[in-house]
Amino acid sequence: MKTYALVFQGTAYTSKSPKEVEVLENYLFCVNDDGMIEMVIAPGDPAYRATQNTHEVRRLAEGQYLLPGFIDLHVHAPQWAQAGLALDVPLYEWLHTHTFPLESKFSDLEFAADVYDDLVGTLLANGTTTALYFATVHKEASLLLAEICANKGQRGLVGKVVMDDPEQNPEYYRDADTKTALAETEQFIREVKQLAESVKQGVYPVVTPRFIPSCTDEALQGLGELAARYDVHIQSHCSESDWAHEYVQKRFGKHDAAALHDFGLLGQKSVMAHCNFLDDEDADLFARTGTAIGHCPLSNAYFANGVLPLARWMDKGVEIGLGTDISAGYTPSLFDNARQAVISSRMLEDGVDTALPADRRGVPESRITIDEAFYLATAGGGESLSLPIGRLAEGYAWDVQIIDLTAGGMKLPVFGGGDSKRELFQRIMYLCRPEHIREVWVQGEMVHSRSR
Secondary structure: OOOOOEEEEEEEEEEEEOOEEEEEEEEEEEEOOOOEEEEEEOOOOHHHHHHHHHOOOEEOOOOEEEEEOEEEEEEEHHHHHHOOOOOOOOHHHHHHHHHHHHHHHHHOHHHHHHHHHHHHHHHHHOOEEEEEEEOOOOHHHHHHHHHHHHHHOOEEEEEOEEOOOOOOOOOOOOOOOHHHHHHHHHHHHHHHHHHHOOOOOOEEEEEEEOOHHHOOHHHHHHHHHHHHHHOOEEEEEEOOOHHHHHHHHHHHOOOHHHHHHHOOOOOOOEEEEEOOOOOHHHHHHHHHHOOEEEEOHHHHHHHOOOOOOHHHHHHOOOEEEEOOOOOOOOOOOHHHHHHHHHHHHHHHHHOOOOOOOHHHHOOOOOOOOHHHHHHHHOHHHHHHHOOOOOOOOOOOEOOEEEEEOOOOOOOOOOOOOOOOHHHHHHHHHHHOOHHHEEEEEEOOEEEEEOOO
């Protein structure tokens, strides 16, 4: 009889497809020493009783359920220090009055350690087991973020940001020059890869041009070459707002997607944030190259000048996951962003200008369901990163949240025992708060727990 490192028994929710959530009621989940799910056993399977008899089984209590850990595809880690501030000002003011001055402080490693340690712990407490991070231009502080992820048990994908264009970036906060930006990025890649050799859950270096307007052509070309040479992930912003989208067209005579592709920055390991102004040709290019969208519905409402046509691009086969976009998105919770993804999609479909007649007001067939939003926060994020995460299925990492509907003082409004498991899933997705997340596990290791 096979011996497993961990065996959990309970009811779980996982994405069967982008549009459908599967309920695995009272299943056994068998986890090996590497933290991977080796067997998922249904009640009635002959192996079910045998496994129970030969292992110490962790049985979930009444009112507890398993969800995959969430995958956040867009976090500006230094901006955690300004979360909840200045969201009522224009983007230019937000960047130059608040954000860039804050990010410049991360040359101070003690300050960086305080912010990053708190952020990683907070994300874990909110059920985020994997995060794709923008750090700052500072190589040492960016490496520190990767080390904190490693030590706290979160799967972190971390990018040292490149901002080398002196015409677009403030003098007090940018790379010294293009040569330095590329050299430090290469050093950062090597150092994170070395760190990863001793990290069970994985940490990954990410090539990170902030966005096209912040980088020279030479930097963009060099970053594409580094990503290919070291086979690492790539992240940036793409066609986020009217200004950014128009800037790239004036500079290159083409959309962001085509320009990024020319520089070798689109591919199976690429995640581009926002992408609100893609057209069909851009989306086809994303689907063809395997480039993913990091959809940030809350921050889009503040700064993106539009709503992503999410359903349309999903139907085209574009890989999409969710991001918080801290701090343009004020909350560290992907529960909140999953809810907002549904809200924004409904507003796009129904329209918002009541001066127009109903049949001209919105974009038909734009709304998504909470099942689809859950997929974006879990399996969609894993597929976007080309990693075996985001599903409670064989061959995937044991990255889970244990949700407790009866958390002290925070009981969800479930009465009379009449809810089906499908209805309980909807309540979890719409009403769950950090207080309901009893435990968080990453790669078979418990990284967060909360008492009643």
